[in-house]
Amino acid sequence: xxxxxxxxxxxxxxxxxxxxxxxxxxxxxxxxxxxxxxxxxxxxxxxxxxxxxxxxxxxxxxxxxxxxxxxxxxxxxxxxxxxxxxxxxxxxxxxxxxxxxxxxxxxxxxxxxxxxxxxxxxxxxxxxxxxxxxxxxxxxxxxxxxxxxxxxxxxxxxxxxxxxxxxxxxxxxxxxxxxxxxxxxxxxxxxxxxxxxxxxxxxxxxxxxxxxxxxxxxxxxxxxxxxxxxxxxxxxxxxxxxxxxxxxxxxxxxxxxxxxxxxxxxxxxxxxxxxxxxxxxxxxxxxxxxxxxxxxxxxxxxxxxxxxxxxxxxxxxxxxxxxxxxxxxxxxxxxx
Amino acid sequence: xxxxxxxxxxxxxxxxxxxxxxxxxxxxxxxxxxxxxxxxxxxxxxxxxxxxxxxxxxxxxxxxxxxxxxxxxxxxxxxxxxxxxxxxxxxxxxxxxxxxxxxxxxxxxxxxxxxxxxxxxxxxxxxxxxxxxxxxxxxxxxxxxxxxxxxxxxxxxxxxxxxxxxxxxxxxxxxxxxxxxxxxxxxxxxxxxxxxxxxxxxxxxxxxxxxxxxxxxxxxxxxxxxxxxxxxxxxxxxxxxxxxxxxxxxxxxxxxxxxxxxxxxxxxxxxxxxxxxxxxxxxxx
Numbered sequence: 001x002x003x004x005x006x007x008x009x010x011x012x013x014x015x016x017x018x019x020x021x022x023x024x025x026x027x028x029x030x031x032x033x034x035x036x037x038x039x040x041x042x043x044x045x046x047x048x049x050x051x052x053x054x055x056x057x058x059x060x061x062x063x064x065x066x067x068x069x070x071x072x073x074x075x076x077x078x079x080x081x082x083x084x085x086x087x088x089x090x091x092x093x094x095x096x097x098x099x100x101x102x103x104x105x106x107x108x109x110x111x112x113x114x115x116x117x118x119x120x121x122x123x124x125x126x127x128x129x130x131x132x133x134x135x136x137x138x139x140x141x142x143x144x145x146x147x148x149x150x151x152x153x154x155x156x157x158x159x160x161x162x163x164x165x166x167x168x169x170x171x172x173x174x175x176x177x178x179x180x181x182x183x184x185x186x187x188x189x190x191x192x193x194x195x196x197x198x199x200x201x202x203x204x205x206x207x208x209x210x211x212x213x214x215x216x217x218x219x220x221x222x223x224x225x226x227x228x229x230x231x232x233x234x235x236x237x238x239x240x241x242x243x244x245x246x247x248x249x250x251x252x253x254x255x256x257x258x259x260x261x262x263x264x265x266x267x268x269x270x271x272x273x274x275x276x277x278x279x280x281x282x283x284x285x286x287x288x289x290x291x292x293x294x295x296x297x298x299x300x301x302x303x304x305x306x307x308x309x310x311x312x313x314x315x316x317x318x319x320x321x322x323x324x325x326x327x328x329x330x331x332x333x334x335x336x
Numbered sequence: 337x338x339x340x341x342x343x344x345x346x347x348x349x350x351x352x353x354x355x356x357x358x359x360x361x362x363x364x365x366x367x368x369x370x371x372x373x374x375x376x377x378x379x380x381x382x383x384x385x386x387x388x389x390x391x392x393x394x395x396x397x398x399x400x401x402x403x404x405x406x407x408x409x410x411x412x413x414x415x416x417x418x419x420x421x422x423x424x425x426x427x428x429x430x431x432x433x434x435x436x437x438x439x440x441x442x443x444x445x446x447x448x449x450x451x452x453x454x455x456x457x458x459x460x461x462x463x464x465x466x467x468x469x470x471x472x473x474x475x476x477x478x479x480x481x482x483x484x485x486x487x488x489x490x491x492x493x494x495x496x497x498x499x500x501x502x503x504x505x506x507x508x509x510x511x512x513x514x515x516x517x518x519x520x521x522x523x524x525x526x527x528x529x530x531x532x533x534x535x536x537x538x539x540x541x542x543x544x545x546x547x548x549x550x551x552x553x554x555x556x557x558x559x560x561x562x563x564x565x566x567x568x569x570x571x572x573x574x575x576x577x578x579x580x581x582x583x584x585x586x587x588x589x590x591x592x593x594x595x596x597x598x599x600x601x602x603x604x605x606x607x608x609x610x611x612x613x614x615x616x617x618x619x620x621x
Binding site: 013014016064067068073074075092093094096097101103106107108110111112113117118120121123124126127 | 365445
């Protein structure tokens with residue numbers, strides 16, 4: 001059964017423009033100049049219940065706007081949508097009982113109170129009966145490993161700890177769909193991985209539909225089955241993560257720092273050198289031609305290494321590659 | 337994609353609303369917010385200091401005024417009544433629900449995506465958030481103000497205990513009325529860049545026409561006539577005046593007018609809420 005159906009969904013905002021400086025401000029007072037910015041430009045999408053979908057794109061692509069329409073916060077300019085059979089912006093309160101959301105950059109837990117107080121409050125807001133709530137809470141406390149954090153004021157928690165509590169809080173009412181907007185933003189590698197594992201495990205156990213946005217290619221690779229890429233408010237890719245990976249995520253960038261100066265050249269089969277200094281290098285590699293482990297082994301065999309960093313290509317580059325490959329999608333000029 | 341088929345909302349997932357569930361919900365909101373506010377206990381303390389200062393200064397100023405006039409009453413109020421009037425008036429003014437800043441902050445930082453996306457009435461949520469705070473603040477402020485007033489002008493002999501329930505009712509409605517006006521300003525933040533100017537204007541109107549600067553009785557006749565039909569005097573003057581100089585007829589009149597204005601403003605709020613959520617622009621992404 002389809003959980004989420006979007007059809008040609010659009011959202012335009014009126015944005016006030018003003019020229020720089022005092023003169024511009026005064027002119028804008030008299031006759032404000034408005035410009036229409038189309039944040040979402042006709043998105044159609046269907047999502048089965050139990051699916052774990054990654055919704056990705058660069059900053060300002062329209063990801064959050066789409067989520068806000070799906071949760072009923074924003075009214076679309078045109079188009080239709082249905083979430084669990086509800087029209088979100090018309091039946092926001094009804095829908096709210098069945099969905100949960102986490103916005104990575106915004107806290108929902110009460111800042112001066114321990115998480116347990118916010119949990120209790122949510123139990124009342126979602127009208128859970130005491131027994132169901134306690135059982136659910138105890139389960140989530142175990143799953144997210146937050147027993148020791150429950151009674152610590154939120155302001156004293158680290159970002160990673162807080163994020164685990166934030167996500168647990170949004171799952172208390174057993175939502176059928178969870179919107180996770182940049183849940184791993186700002187987390188260190190360990191905290192990221194821990195969070196991904198928990199989300200994965202919960203999804204496997206409860207078959208919750210998960211709608212995830214992220215900037216981090218790692219989130220998508222390790223979590224999702226299907227990925228939708230949007231740019232300038234339009235869907236430019238909608239397929240299995242495997243396909244995205246095979247086509248666009250093959251390239252890895254390796255940054256390496258050496259303990260001793262190099263002799264000026266670095267020769268590794270299948271690896272192109274982008275930059276080479278006396279104490280460091282930036283390398284690029286196509287993982288389909290050579291696995292990354294062997295490159296690192298070679299590097300370590302020939303040099304003494306202080307630091308090594310493997311990176312995915314940035315989102316912008318993936319998007320450029322998608323445009324280049326598929327000429328059916330015409331790139332939209334910047335600022336259009 | 338094929339033609340979009342609109343399924344009816346499955347009956348099984350429709351949530352059954354109960355009065356008890358709703359009441360518990362808003363009580364829990366009030367309670368949690370009150371707990372959170374305990375971290376700001378010094379805010380409340382600074383209000384108490386202000387109250388001490390205000391009532392002390394008012395006592396000096398009005399004492400000098402009554403003396404210079406050689407009068408025991410001005411516009412029907414004695415010095416004692418005037419000072420106690422200000423205790424009640426300042427208690428309302430300083431204790432009021434301050435959600436305008438919260439709402440416009442929510443719009444600015446985007447946390448509205450959370451607070452607007454939960455199963456409750458958004459404005460009732462803010463009312464519940466504020467009400468616990470109001471009860472505590474008002475209580476503390478009243479004690480503080482009374483101490484100063486008592487020491488400066490003595491007890492309020494004109495006060496009659498049996499009128500207290502009605503005075504409290506008028507005061508409670510004053511808070512509700514004030515909340516309605518403030519909510520209109522707050523909802524305007526959904527699509528206006530900045531509502532602080534509106535807030536400023538409202539506060540100044542209440543200051544002059546609402547009876548915070550001087551009781552409405554002291555205003556020139558023509559201005560009194562205007563002030564008495566507008567809702568602003570119902571926020572501060574009406575309850576404060578009833579507290580110091582009970583008048584049964586006036587109480588009924590004030591209550592009636594409060595109910596009418598709350599009705600009008602609540603209607604306006606409903607329309608504005610619908611319009612506002614349509615026009616809403618959340619910052620950030």
